Amino acid sequence: MAGALLYPLILLGLCILGLFAWILYLIFGPSQYDGSPAGSGTGLVSVHVLVLGDIGRSPRMTYHALSVAKHGGKVNLIGYLETSPHPDVVNNPNITLNPIPAPPRKPDSLPFLLFAPWKVLYQVYHLFFLLAYTLEPAQWILVQNPPSIPTLAIASLICQLRNTKLMIDWHNYGWTILASTRGPRHPLVRISKLYECLFGRLGSFHLTVTHAMARQLRRAPYSIKREMLPVHDRPAAIFRPVSSPSARESILQRVLPAEKGLVPRILDGSMRLIVSSTSWTPDEDFSILLDALTRYASAAGGLTPILAVITGKGPQKEMYLERIAELTRAGRLPNVRIVTAFLPFPDYAALLACADLGICLHMSSSGVDLPMKVVDMFGAGLPVAAYSGYESFGELVKEGSNGRGFKTAEELAEILARLLSPEGQTELETLRRGAVREGSRRWDEEWDAKVGVIMGLTT
Numbered sequence: 409m410a411g412a413l414l415y416p417l418i419l420l421g422l423c424i425l426g427l428f429a430w431i432l433y434l435i436f437g438p439s440q441y442d443g444s445p446a447g448s449g450t451g452l453v454s455v456h457v458l459v460l461g462d463i464g465r466s467p468r469m470t471y472h473a474l475s476v477a478k479h480g481g482k483v484n485l486i487g488y489l490e491t492s493p494h495p496d497v498v499n500n501p502n503i504t505l506n507p508i509p510a511p512p513r514k515p516d517s518l519p520f521l522l523f524a525p526w527k528v529l530y531q532v533y534h535l536f537f538l539l540a541y542t543l544e545p546a547q548w549i550l551v552q553n554p555p556s557i558p559t560l561a562i563a564s565l566i567c568q569l570r571n572t573k574l575m576i577d578w579h580n581y582g583w584t585i586l587a588s589t590r591g592p593r594h595p596l597v598r599i600s601k602l603y604e605c606l607f608g609r610l611g612s613f614h615l616t617v618t619h620a621m622a623r624q625l626r627r628a629p630y631s632i633k634r635e636m637l638p639v640h641d642r643p644a645a646i647f648r649p650v651s652s653p654s655a656r657e658s659i660l661q662r663v664l665p666a667e668k669g670l671v672p673r674i675l676d677g678s679m680r681l682i683v684s685s686t687s688w689t690p691d692e693d694f695s696i697l698l699d700a701l702t703r704y705a706s707a708a709g710g711l712t713p714i715l716a717v718i719t720g721k722g723p724q725k726e727m728y729l730e731r732i733a734e735l736t737r738a739g740r741l742p743n744v745r746i747v748t749a750f751l752p753f754p755d756y757a758a759l760l761a762c763a764d765l766g767i768c769l770h771m772s773s774s775g776v777d778l779p780m781k782v783v784d785m786f787g788a789g790l791p792v793a794a795y796s797g798y799e800s801f802g803e804l805v806k807e808g809s810n811g812r813g814f815k816t817a818e819e820l821a822e823i824l825a826r827l828l829s830p831e832g833q834t835e836l837e838t839l840r841r842g843a844v845r846e847g848s849r850r851w852d853e854e855w856d857a858k859v860g861v862i863m864g865l866t867t
């Protein structure tokens with residue numbers, strides 16, 4: 409008898425719970441966006457631009473925000489406030505900064521697998537309340553991927569709750585980045601791949617950084633069917649060419665005070681200046697450049713001396729500094745001087761404009777992203793020698809037009825020997841003109857014609 413009553417009672421209990429939840433949702437649930445549809449010309453277009461990273465170091469999301477604001481849209485820019493954001497963002501009346509609290513730091517004693525869920529819950533809590541309650545509902549949420557956990561899930565939930573449209577800006581994949589540090593078979597890599605494929609499909613619109621990435625997102629396992637547009641990155645205004653020798657001289661003396669004595673030689677071409685910025689991480693194999701420079705230095709006949717300036721901070725820096733010191737002591741780097749620097753942004757931009765060749769060691773974890781540093785080098789009119797072993801490489805670096813690709817240290821050493829020699833100056837000059845041309849293409853044109861139209865801000 410008791411058994412016969414059990415199931416109806418459970419059912420009744422569930423119904424009451426459901427009803428209760430529904431009432432709670434009606435009373436406390438977030439409000440919905442009820443503005444006019446995009447493009448109708450009435451009502452302000454409002455966009456929440458969301459990145460689970462430092463706003464100051466998220467140039468692409470910064471440009472999205474500035475573009476929306478420029479066309480009269482109202483922007484809430486959401487992310488961490490670690491470094492100072494772009495001054496145009498701070499002073500823009502149409503952009504509101506919404507900092508999210510920095511995530512807790514991992515105590516050394518806690519294993520990663522226990523800490524990660526705690527960190528995610530912390531982020532879920534803050535993001536949910538900000539997006540569901542603190543902010544007014546928006547017409548669009550534009551979210552950067554990666555990081556994807558938990559932003560993709562939260563953003564798609566909020567869009568359901570608040571009648572907002574979700575636009576995902578694919579910069580790369582979270583799972584391939586994770587796989588490059590934890591190994592492809594790590595359980596977290598599998599989970600995050602599944603997660604990204606699943607929530608990726610919920611976006612009603614998709615932007616990608618390359619055509620190759622858009623093609624890939626159409627295929628399994630992503631299988632995204634919604635509209636998708638590649639929008640290539642463009643250099644910030646701060647990166648621009650410098651042509652007058654006197655400007656070059658004063659920049660070099662200011663930016664590299666310790667190398668002042670070498671500046672006249674760089675200016676008259678009896679020494680070549682190459683610049684590389686690296687994150688000193690395993691996914692940018694710095695040993696390729698070091699190996700290439702050692703080969704260059706040992707070449708018979710005495711090639712043009714090189715000053716190599718390496719900028720950036722990162723975990724493997726100390727290790728490589730020791731190796732450089734060892735090689736120098738052993739006399740294996742004659743005619744090559746390697747210095748490291750961590751420069752303020754404007755100085756870095758000015759240095760690029762004064763160099764002879766930029767070196768990029770970026771090895772795409774997904775195969776379909778592109779290194780922003782090469783975009784910036786082109787903005788400064790600097791041709792590049794860049795690692796070329798991935799699918800999307802040719803969308804940015806055009807062989808023989810604005811740069812040269814290499815896959816091994818041997819190939820890089822050959823490129824250096826050719827382009828930095830007196831005979832290579834015609835080729836280098838051609839590449840430089842190509843770099844200036846590529847770098848002069850602007851973000852605004854591309855954005856206004858593509859994203860602005862979709863958001864109903866431009867026609």
Ligand SMILES: *[C@@H]1O[C@H](CO)[C@@H](O)[C@H](O)[C@H]1NC(C)=O
Binds near residue numbers: 477478480501
């Ligand atoms: C802010 O939006 C208004 C229109 O609402 C526009 O005229 C103005 O140019 C925008 N300001 C900036 C700095 O983008």
